[in-house]
Amino acid sequence: MSSTIVSVNSQANALPPPKRAAAPAALAYGQERAPSSGIWVGVFAITMSFAAFTSALFVREGTADWGHLTLPSILYFNTLVLLVSSVTLECARQALEAGRLGTQEVSHKASAWVMVTLLLGLGFCAGQFHAWQDLRAEGIYLATNPNSSFFYLLTFLHALHVLVGILVMVYLAGRLMASHTTFRRSLFSNTAIYWHFMTGLWLYLLLLCRMKL
Amino acid sequence: MEESSVQQAHVHAPPERFIRKHIFSLDHKVIGKQYYALALVAVFTGMILSWLMRIHMVWPTAKIPLLEHISSAGAPGGVITPEYYLSLLTMHGTLMVFFVLTNAPFAAFGNFFLPIQIGAEDMAFPRFNMMSFWVTFAAWAVLMLAFFIPDGPPIAGWTSYAPLSAVGKDAGPGMQWGMSLWGLSIALFCIGSLLGALNFISTTLDMRAKGMTLMRMPLCTWAWFITACIALLAFAVLLPACILLILDRHAGTSFYVPGGLVISDRLQAHSGGSPLLWQHLFWFFGHPEVYIAILPSMGIVSHILINSMRKPLLSGKVVIYSMMSIGFLSYMVWGHHMFLSGMNPMSALAFSFPTLTITIPATVLTLIWLGSLYGSRLQINSASLFALGFISMFVAGGVSGFFLAQPSIDIYLHATYFVVGHFHMVMGVASLFGVFAGTYFWFPKMSGRMMNETLGKLHFWITFVGTYCIFMPFHYLGLIGNVRRYQSFVDDFMQPFLGWHKFMTIAALITGAAQFIFLFNLIYSRFKGKVAPENPWNGTSLEWSIPSPPPWNNFGGKHPVVYHDPFQYGVKGSKGDFVMQDSPEQAVPASGD
Numbered sequence A: 001m002s003s004t005i006v007s008v009n010s011q012a013n014a015l016p017p018p019k020r021a022a023a024p025a026a027l028a029y030g031q032e033r034a035p036s037s038g039i040w041v042g043v044f045a046i047t048m049s050f051a052a053f054t055s056a057l058f059v060r061e062g063t064a065d066w067g068h069l070t071l072p073s074i075l076y077f078n079t080l081v082l083l084v085s086s087v088t089l090e091c092a093r094q095a096l097e098a099g100r101l102g103t104q105e106v107s108h109k110a111s112a113w114v115m116v117t118l119l120l121g122l123g124f125c126a127g128q129f130h131a132w133q134d135l136r137a138e139g140i141y142l143a144t145n146p147n148s149s150f151f152y153l154l155t156f157l158h159a160l161h162v163l164v165g166i167l168v169m170v171y172l173a174g175r176l177m178a179s180h181t182t183f184r185r186s187l188f189s190n191t192a193i194y195w196h197f198m199t200g201l202w203l204y205l206l207l208l209c210r211m212k213l
Numbered sequence B: 001m002e003e004s005s006v007q008q009a010h011v012h013a014p015p016e017r018f019i020r021k022h023i024f025s026l027d028h029k030v031i032g033k034q035y036y037a038l039a040l041v042a043v044f045t046g047m048i049l050s051w052l053m054r055i056h057m058v059w060p061t062a063k064i065p066l067l068e069h070i071s072s073a074g075a076p077g078g079v080i081t082p083e084y085y086l087s088l089l090t091m092h093g094t095l096m097v098f099f100v101l102t103n104a105p106f107a108a109f110g111n112f113f114l115p116i117q118i119g120a121e122d123m124a125f126p127r128f129n130m131m132s133f134w135v136t137f138a139a140w141a142v143l144m145l146a147f148f149i150p151d152g153p154p155i156a157g158w159t160s161y162a163p164l165s166a167v168g169k170d171a172g173p174g175m176q177w178g179m180s181l182w183g184l185s186i187a188l189f190c191i192g193s194l195l196g197a198l199n200f201i202s203t204t205l206d207m208r209a210k211g212m213t214l215m216r217m218p219l220c221t222w223a224w225f226i227t228a229c230i231a232l233l234a235f236a237v238l239l240p241a242c243i244l245l246i247l248d249r250h251a252g253t254s255f256y257v258p259g260g261l262v263i264s265d266r267l268q269a270h271s272g273g274s275p276l277l278w279q280h281l282f283w284f285f286g287h288p289e290v291y292i293a294i295l296p297s298m299g300i301v302s303h304i305l306i307n308s309m310r311k312p313l314l315s316g317k318v319v320i321y322s323m324m325s326i327g328f329l330s331y332m333v334w335g336h337h338m339f340l341s342g343m344n345p346m347s348a349l350a351f352s353f354p355t356l357t358i359t360i361p362a363t364v365l366t367l368i369w370l371g372s373l374y375g376s377r378l379q380i381n382s383a384s385l386f387a388l389g390f391i392s393m394f395v396a397g398g399v400s401g402f403f404l405a406q407p408s409i410d411i412y413l414h415a416t417y418f419v420v421g422h423f424h425m426v427m428g429v430a431s432l433f434g435v436f437a438g439t440y441f442w443f444p445k446m447s448g449r450m451m452n453e454t455l456g457k458l459h460f461w462i463t464f465v466g467t468y469c470i471f472m473p474f475h476y477l478g479l480i481g482n483v484r485r486y487q488s489f490v491d492d493f494m495q496p497f498l499g500w501h502k503f504m505t506i507a508a509l510i511t512g513a514a515q516f517i518f519l520f521n522l523i524y525s526r527f528k529g530k531v532a533p534e535n536p537w538n539g540t541s542l543e544w545s546i547p548s549p550p551p552w553n554n555f556g557g558k559h560p561v562v563y564h565d566p567f568q569y570g571v572k573g574s575k576g577d578f579v580m581q582d583s584p585e586q587a588v589p590a591s592g593d
Helices: A034-061 A074-098 A104-137 A146-178 A185-212 B005-009 B018-023 B028-058 B082-100 B103-117 B126-148 B177-206 B219-250 B275-309 B316-332 B345-373 B382-404 B407-413 B417-447 B453-479 B492-528
Strands: B569-573 B576-578
Touching: A034 A146, A034 A185, A034 B177, A034 B219, A034 B275, A074 A104, A074 A185, A104 A146, A104 A185, A146 A185, A146 B219, B028 B082, B028 B103, B028 B126, B028 B417, B028 B492, B082 B103, B082 B126, B082 B177, B082 B417, B103 B126, B103 B177, B103 B219, B103 B275, B103 B417, B126 B177, B177 B219, B219 B275, B219 B316, B275 B316, B275 B345, B275 B382, B275 B417, B275 B569, B316 B345, B345 B382, B345 B407, B382 B407, B382 B417, B382 B453, B417 B453, B417 B492, B453 B492
Parallel strands: none
Antiparallel strands: B569 B576
């Protein structure tokens, strides 16, 4: 059994208790469910944007100056790092679900796993930066040829979205450490959905770059 | 702020300080009004721009006061140059399509009323909501900045076709910094709209009150929800398009610019790009965008007509399914803007079929409105007049679309005034009539005061007759070959028709002046209007069950329970010929039915 909300702060203010006292906590109506559909909507929109970039790639591929780009080999290592980060995030989820929610020990363990995930995420971003450095060393920049343009564009935008995920995880880890009593389970599951989406998106982009660039 | 039980009981705490209450507000109602105010500023700016354009076309040597101070290069001595005409045209289109027609019917009214109509306290993500408005405001500010830079606004049209939009200053005045400001502005606008669409969708799916099934939502709520779904996918494609444009302009890439281009006697340092790529990406957004502009107005008009007729539409479900079909089909027709781009005629056929198909749900909607009106006792007030006017304008403007949908005819009519007449009637007039109707209908709820009915009716009649006078001639002019985006007409065959242009200009000036009646009514009524009751129109939907104006948490901390759909009119209720959605009483059909 897992309850999504725990709230015990009864003396914090002078308002009368809400009328629906039978409910586990006085949430705004529907708010338990609200954050879930939102993240999927966001994922959908980001997918659509990358689909637009993919279409642009297919159109641009048809012209005579389309060449070939050898992907820097560090990309494969970065991929592994990102995949491991998804696994560690799932370890965090297991830690949360294994124990009873509401104990400090459980939330600290989960927080530790989240911190490992975000460090791996940072490692991924650093690795991507290294890949760009590798290309620059070969004299391949953003505007050198259409292949490189798409490579830099796609990898940069993906890394930007990963950074957003990292910032959210910093907040998540902080909340898990700070106050185990008012932690919202939906915050964790939404972050996880977003992060796994980032991993999946990267796998797709890597495949696209390998096959098309 | 710690998460206390207060915090958890409400989506956000009650606002206290001035800045939180009125400026960086998390309250969807304040945000809705902020969007409305932005749209109001944008529409009057856009209208004045259209006056300048029309004056230039008809009286090219006219000296416009003050214009020289805004742009000494564009209007030396107050006389508009041909290039500046194109700048005015670009800014008119950009302001109107983005900052008026996406903001007013969708973001403004939707933000204010969607949460209330589904029985929620606020949107699902109030902070994202606040961000969406302020990002949109920033987009507007960036765009307006283009007027005041030395080189002026861009001249590429609101569609900003590559390669001219991608090559920089060789393409003409305003195409360096003006064009870059445009790109940045629209990219920001995309982000604001995406955040807004996210909120609308999540709120509708997750925050409905008990008993408020999807099929019990008012038709305007459905329209906002479907529009948000369209907007989410459309703006998610425009943003990449703008990013690629910005890269071509500033990073030396060649997504859109082919090789060997000589512009202004200079060889452009790009190669391999595809101008068609911009057209595809832009119109993949651009066509759904026009349905984003019209669908909310369709919902608002349906909502108002049901109330004014005191009876439901022939079928609420069919209206919902028609709006859904329009949304779905809108993604399949973008190529009809590109019939003359050199595309394969088979592709043209492939786009023509869904374009003609989309007329079917639109026609179904029109027939439902007309069929429901037949035999009804429609209560005439400003709101219902504008709702009727919407139907008239939507039909008059929409039927020209049947012609444009066919590639063989479009070869002749593309880029003529026929197209301009078509989209002005459906977007510029019909969609705006929906906004006017919504304003007259909901002003009492939003401000707690009634608008002046006499002024409202005066506004309607002048606008209704005036917009027909302005835009019907556009179709005839298009048929005789009047090309669009020209700042003057020197061809022999055009000379007999310059008188028509004069007529349209005068009609535009008069009709535009009448809009100040509306503005006066809006501002005067806000302060001096008669105090409005909770339910001045005897409406059934949830917005009429709360005070005018609503308290910060809409329902006063209570959670409404919904028992009916919003179509319980013409029945025997305890309050009159209607039963409200949150009233447990059973609706008894009125005797004699």
